Amino acid sequence: MKEQLYTIPVNDIFDKDCECPVCAMKRSLEDDAVAFSMGPSYMEDDIRLTTDKIGFCAPHMQMLYDFENRLGLALILDTHMKYMIKNIEILQKKGRKSSGGLFSKKDETAIYEFTNNVTNSCYICDRIRHTFERYIATTFYLYENDSAFLTKFKKSKGFCLEHYGMLYEMAPKYLHGNTLESFTKDLDTVFLSNFKRMEEEVSWFIDKFDYRNVDAPWKTSKDAVPRAMTKCNGILNNDPKKS
Numbered sequence: 350m351k352e353q354l355y356t357i358p359v360n361d362i363f364d365k366d367c368e369c370p371v372c373a374m375k376r377s378l379e380d381d382a383v384a385f386s387m388g389p390s391y392m393e394d395d396i397r398l399t400t401d402k403i404g405f406c407a408p409h410m411q412m413l414y415d416f417e418n419r420l421g422l423a424l425i426l427d428t429h430m431k432y433m434i435k436n437i438e439i440l441q442k443k444g445r446k447s448s449g450g451l452f453s454k455k456d457e458t459a460i461y462e463f464t465n466n467v468t469n470s471c472y473i474c475d476r477i478r479h480t481f482e483r484y485i486a487t488t489f490y491l492y493e494n495d496s497a498f499l500t501k502f503k504k505s506k507g508f509c510l511e512h513y514g515m516l517y518e519m520a521p522k523y524l525h526g527n528t529l530e531s532f533t534k535d536l537d538t539v540f541l542s543n544f545k546r547m548e549e550e551v552s553w554f555i556d557k558f559d560y561r562n563v564d565a566p567w568k569t570s571k572d573a574v575p576r577a578m579t580k581c582n583g584i585l586n587n588d589p590k591k592s
Contacts, residue, residue: 354486355484359488369585374485386425386473391421400425403470485516489532506546507539550570550573550576553573
């Protein structure tokens with residue numbers, strides 16, 4: 350079966366004024382997953398069994414807290430912690446022994462293997478992973494097949510450092526020959542030109558604190574710091590749906 354393409358949401362995100370459309374794609378999926386997790390779903394047994402076992406990564410736990418459904422989050426945390434207590438008590442009784450699992454390091458303890466697996470797993474990450482991968486595949490598809498999207502891609506504000514590298518690395522999986530060559534050139538250009546633009550805006554933000562520039566216009570630098578955070582670390586400080 351052919352994998353689904355998400356041409357409408359990808360096009361919509363590239364229409365928005367943001368420093369990294371890929372960050373905005375991911376944030377949109379995260380927001381939907383958080384809303385789902387904090388909705389009636391947290392009362393469903395099959396979902397609770399999953400969240401009990403794997404929990405949430407730190408960024409997504411913060412997003413759950415910020416959603417302001419304290420009772421729902423408390424219920425999730427309560428059964429998750431009960432599950433942790435039950436399993437850790439069992440492992441503690443076994444003492445300091447190596448885990449002995451097929452994929453475990455020889456000297457890795459069972460306690461470490463268990464806690465490491467839980468702290469490096471996340472229900473929301475798992476929930477959005479496949480759709481996010483399809484969003485990326487759709488980006489390459491539209492670049493190759495939609496001239497209007499190609500124009501949007503070239504006129505975009507570029508990408509954050511992480512997603513520039515990701516698109517560069519993944520391109521040969523989806524594009525070939527002259528198309529791959531053109532994509533690489535366009536990606537390099539749109540990334541570097543906008544990364545330089547962002548650095549110049551940050552530089553002018555700094556210069557504005559010089560008394561000699563007190564009456565000079567801010568230009569586009571008043572919010573340069575949070576946008577530079579997006580460029581460097583993929584941190585979206587605003588709602589991409591409203592960008």
